[in-house]
Amino acid sequence: MQIKVVTFNIHHGKGTDGKINLNRIAEAIEESEPDLIALNEVDRYFSKRSHYLDQVSWLAGRLKMNAAFGAAITIKKKKGNMIRQYGNVLLSRYPIVSEKNHPMKSGMIEGRSLLEADVLINDKPLKMYVTHLSLNPRRRNKQIEFIASKIKEDRSPVVIAGDWNMKRGGKAWSTIAGIVQDCYMAAKTPSNTFPSLRPVLQLDYIFTTRNIEITSVEVINKIPAASDHLPLMATLSLN
Secondary structure, three states: OEEEEEEEEOHHHEOOOOOEOHHHHHHHHHOOOOOEEEEEEEEEOOOHHHOOOEHHHHHHHHHOOEEEEEEEEEEEEEEOOEEEEEEEEEEEOOOEEEEEEEEEOOOOOOOEEEEEEEEEEOOEEEEEEEEEOOOOHHHHHHHHHHHHHHHOOOOOOEEEEEEOOOOOOOHHHHHHHOOOEEHHHHHOOOOOOEOOOOOOEOOEEEEEOOOEEEEEEEEOOOOHHHOOOOOEEEEEEEO
């Protein structure tokens, strides 16, 4: 069977016009009918910048999907009874049977994490990871080493997606591409995702284990003003 996987850094819903608009985020991807969506920079009661909204629940409800959340930042100071968080999200049309978040130390500026989830697709297991890596090359390499060690433990087919903040062919990319396949390399389709209005870089990637066939890859350019990144989608065939 085929599934569609999207990865999208939504910049907490803030578009290139400076406005917060989650409906626009949903509209940017819903026509593609993705089955799994990896989201980065999602706020959960985080701050005034996103009106203290639980963006995870809002997007899951709007797109009618199951959700898993992994915090990269947690602020202990509460807003009312709400713990303020920011991080990665997995949305799925299929049941999410388990989830675990792995914080990855990145210094004092911004936390990073790896969200791990088990998804059941027609009674078959799929391991899904969502991450957003550091801009600092040294920290990013350590984070990728951690991710690589996690993937090596998995027996289920694996998909890992997110904003990797790296260039294809570099040390970081070579490390992960030695274990899993970059969807671009199979499809050879232009995949620049940043900046959204005039994309010249690919910062967002989808990788899979080699027991998954990559049918196609495309950048979704329906609403480029929705975020500073464009969504990237891969169509995959599962054995």
